[in-house]
Amino acid sequence: MTMDNENVFIELKSIKKIFPGVVALENVDFDVRYGEVHALVGENGAGKSTLIKIFGGAYQPDGGEIFIDRKKVTISSTSVAQYLKIAVIYQEFNLIPDLSVAENIFIGREPKIAKTFVNWNKLNSDAAKILKKLDIDINPRKFIADLSIAEKQMVEIAKSLSMDARLIIMDEPTATLTEKEVVKLFAIIEELKKKGVSIVYISHRLDEAFRLSDRITVLRDGKKIETRKTSETTQDEIVSLMVGKIVKEYFAARQEKATDKDVVIEVNNYNVADYVYDVNFKLYRGEILGFAGVLGSGIHHLLRSLYGAAQKTGGEVFFEGKPVNIRNASEAIKLGIGYVTEDRKGEGLLNDMSVLQNISIIIIKFLTFFKGIFIKQKKELDVFYKIAKELDIKYANINQRIIYLSGGNQQKVVMGRTLVSDCKVLILLEPTRGIDVGAKAEIHKIMVELANKGISIIMTSSELPELVNLTDRCLVLYKGKIVAEFNRENMDEEKLVAAEIGKLGYDDN
Amino acid sequence: MDESKVLLNSKQKAGNFIGSFGLIIILLVIFGFFSLLIPKVYFTWPNLLDMIRFSSFVGIGAIGMTFCIMTGNFDISVGSMLALAGVLGASLVPRISGVGGVAVTIIAASLLGLINGIFVTKLRIPAFITTLGMLFIYRAIAYIYTNNNPQYIQDRFWISIGNKNFLGLPLPIYIMAACYGIAYLLLRKSPVGRYIIAVGTNNRAAALSGIKVDNVKIWVFTLVGLFVGIAAVINASMLGAANPGMMGDGWEFQVITAVVLGGTALAGGSGSLGGTLIAALIIIFLKTGMSNAQVNSYWQQVATGLVLIFAVSINKLKFWLIGQTQ
Amino acid sequence: MIKFLKLYEKLGIFILIILASVFLAIVSPNFRNMDTILGIIMQGSYGAIIAVGMTLAITSGGFDLSVDAMMGLTSVILAMLIPQMGFALAIIIAILASCFVGMINGVMITKVGISPLIMTLAMAVILRGSSLLITGGRQVVIAQKSFMAIGALKVFNYIPAPIIYMVVIFVVFYILLNQTTFGRHIAAVGSNEQAARMSGLNVTVIKTLVYVLVAFTASIVGIIRTSQTLIGIPTMAPGFTLNVLTIAILGGTSLAGGKGNLIGTIFAGIFISMIYYGLNLLNVQIFYQFLSVGIVLLFALFIDGLRIRYLESAKIKGISI
Secondary structure, X not given: OOHHHHHEEEEEEEEEEEEOOEEEEEEEEEEEEOOOEEEEEOOOOOOHHHHHHXXXXXXXXXXXXXXXXXXXXXXXXXXHHHHOXXXXXXXXXXXXXXXXXXXXXXXXXXXXXXXXXXXXHHHHHHHHHHHHHOOOOOOOOOEHHHOOHHHHHXXXXXXXXXXXXXXXXXXXXXXXXXXXXXXXXXXXXXXXXXXXXXXXXXXXOHHHHHHHOOEEEEEEOOEEEEEEEHHHOOHHHHHHHHHOOHHHHHOOOOOOOOOOOOEEEEEEEEEEOOOEEEEEEXXXXXXXXXXXXXXXXXXXXXXXXXXXXXXXXXXXXXXXXXXXXXXOHHHHHHHOEEEEOOOHHHHOOOOOXXXXXXXXXXXXXXXXXXXXXXXXXXXXXXHHHHHHHHHOOOOOOOOOEHHHOOHHHHHHHHHHHHHOOOOOEEEEEOOOOOOOHHHHHHHHHHHHHHHHOOOEEEEEOOXXXXXXXXXXXXXXXXXXXXXXXXXXXXXXXXXXXXXXXXXXXXXXX | OOHHHHOOOHHHHHHHHHHHHHHHHHHHHHHXXXXXXXXXXXXXXXXXXXXXXXHHHHHHXXXXXXXXXXXXXXXXXXXXXXXXXXXHHHHHHHHHHHHXXXXXXXXXXXXXXXXHHHHHHHHOOOHHHHHHXXXXXXXXXXXXXXXXXXXXXXXXXXHHHHHOEEOOEEHHHHHHHHHHHHHHHHHHOOHHHHHHXXXXXXXXXXXXXXXXXXXXXXXXXXXXXXXXXXXXXXXXXXXXXXXXXXXXXXXXXXXXXXXXHOOOOXXXXXXXXXXXXXXXXXXXXXXXXXXXXXXXXXXXXXXXXXXXXXXXXXXXXXXXXXXXXX | OHHHHHHHHHHHHHHHHHHHHHHHHHHOHHXXXXXXXXXXXXXXXXXXXHHHHHHHHHHOOOOOOOHHHHHHHHHHHHHHHHXXXXXXXXXXXXXXXXXXXXXXXXXXXXXXXXXXXXXXXXXXXXHHHHHHHHHOOOOEEOOOHHHHHHXXXXXXXXXXXXXXXXXXXXXXXXXXXXHEHHHHHHHHHHHOHHHHHHOOOOHHHHHHHHHHHHHHHHHHHXXXXXXXXXXXXXXXXXXXXXHHHHHHHHOOOOOOOOOOOHHHHHHHHHHHHHHHHHHHHHOOOOHHHHHXXXXXXXXXXXXXXXXXXXXXXXXXXXXXX
């Protein structure tokens, strides 16, 4: 740090954080000055969320130091963070649904009568004051459960202000907001800045980062790549810093696509209540079809409902020419549709089971004798070794529990689970989320090989290079509608980004 | 292929050690202690056989409960289920013979389990509170059905189930061995076991793998009923009667203790039938020992409560050591 | 449907009471008599008082299955101590003992991480055993007749004392839950424990105190019941926990936590008492009481389950409710 040193509010020095199997942060330096908006950007898995959890006291770093006003501090818990006037607004809000807006704003610091009773009048009027200062029109007596997501966001901001936060960290604050609400949020941020409050702003949307921030720091694979003054850099420059140079190299070569235009799945006028509106598309044999869109675009609801894990509310689906109605996962599996979740921990891994059992869970009922009562163990092992070899899954022994595998190998197991059931269509959500670079390349290679074998793949990824380099075609969803279609020839990251945020395409609303 | 062991640190080793050998050591310590304290009563072949015979009552009932807790559920109504199925079967013996009575007992208990399963899955209410309601309802029906009269069993077939020996060993020991054998095959060698564990460890992942989670749960509750039915037959046979009030009163507590002490995690997913069996033996060895040593029966009651808390705490310690607390 | 459930949440129990009243007024001439009504309310007050404590526990996201055993413990302590130190001191010690037990429950649940189900179930067994141990399994008669006044007194020669206790406890707990920061923090913990912790609330202390409060209400009822019979009964009120849970849930307090409806709790207590009165009129055996409470519990759970499910699906669909 140079001459700006006096202005620095908080400084993190060579922060390190290790999770089993993954180095989440490696010697990251990061500082925030008074009254500054400091944007933090990076792809998924770059380490942004880990870093903000360290700010908020939810994680303890495994190495490095933190200074506030050049005094060394340890943020050992969330209440210590509060005491240091650091507020973190997580994507999943820390609001209490059954309490009112005012109560949430002042939770733990409520004005009291006789040190015991809630002073409702003061509580509500104080809350109203803060909300008014922010120009937010919410009744402080309303319950959080009755608020929209945007309103909850505003309450979170009001909460951080009420405790005189000197640093507010916002994690993807605009992900679920409408255009109008975003404008309001930005006005509030400008206002905060003037008051000398520092802000760390995390967003996928680079244009926002450029509109708001004074400096931008790029994280990639747990390392800090660079910090630049926003006025002295361009979006293109930041994108290339985020993506890195190695990216082109690790995408496997895609064979020329099969010429026969066999339609495997055709979807007409497809609707999922409140999320997907009148979507039409076709999926060809041996094709990798990408879906792009920001959070809230409806992609996840679309793909989940195709697999029967969510309910469609209208439209038709044809599978190999026959109309089908997929109501649950087992019907999808019967047809030959496989699904690999983006939430590996939450709904992918069977934690208490072995590698072997995790692979065989879908098809185990067919690997049996005696009318499905007993498992043919030899057969199960054969299936396992075959897929383990095919996907190059690394494990210590077949009885090793799945949670002891690295992220990349876990992902291979979850993919292998669907592959062994001989699926014709594979739906992959964020196939490389939270796994390291080497494993990413392997997963990409596997996907290309599968497509070359004639399996059709539907994938979505928030890492745009993945979509650009892997897919044959890419559909862009914006607010539940398909707004653009690209093929290999005319697809690039800039166009995808523009379409994702509704700035390009044939339905520009 | 022992590379996985390399991955374990000393804490995890300690955790696994508690899991695998702790129970057997506890059993041996208890047996050794009472054998030294009151050798003439306790350390005899007939007493040992008798203790194993009695433990079949808890041990068999705990099989279904092991499955149930492994799916992350809970059935607290088993004591009342035992009584209702028992009095129903016993009351019908004069009309449909002992064999028929035994069959009715087992089928009735399975049906009661099925009802529990349907209520739990379709109403989507936590299992403990649904089955708590069922605990009272089943017991009340047992009272009302019998007008609070014990149903005595005169039938030779039924009586011999709990009391006769075969090749020098009491029949209940064979029945218990058979039940555990079947349960083991079901859990470890059949897809059913995989589904049970999958639902218990991560029901969303299980659903995405095409498993019908609700159906698995309903079947598991039915299995609870089935094993309760078998336990009811043995219990009624040993006592020579099915009593609507006394039968199975507080039994749910012993059964749950056996499962939890056996190392099955309340959160679901991991469990061990062998652990449950040894834990059932521990409970009966301890209980018999205390009775033989003429410990006040109220002390025994206090002790059973403490054993359960101890068991859960040990489990917590185990999972904490292995580093898996959620 | 959501509207119906919201309405039910507020009014359901009153509608049930009105229906039951009309029914009883038709079939039983006695019911139109004020003494009978006061009698029914008094009978309902026992369950209602503990259910007030239980409501707090459920609001915080837990529950307590050891309340009936706590009543037994209280009863036994009173019977043993009253002859030695008079009833004032004995009552204080009995209440403190129960509160201490509640604290153990709370600490084991919050600190060791044992589930409330297992912990309080085990505690119930331990307390029963201990109570039986203290008296050697016997019931102990209390010779001091004046002690009877506590439970059997009628205020203004008219209103039974237990009703007064119920009202006082209701008012105190109502203010505690709805008007104090502590009470609001109980709701916060039950509504979203993670967020409560992240907001800097001391979840451990809050939850532990809630179990102490449940124990307190249980011991109050233990005192009332002991005073009315002048007998210390170690196995007092077996199965009463089910009544208490039923009352709390029927009153509209959701098992999902975060929302405690104490007014509903009081009236649900009275409603259960009306059912018992009705069953007595039919002259059926006591077992039918168990049966009816079990069925009422399932009904209340059914409604609660519906509510949770509809709220969830509404949340998924983004409907504001």
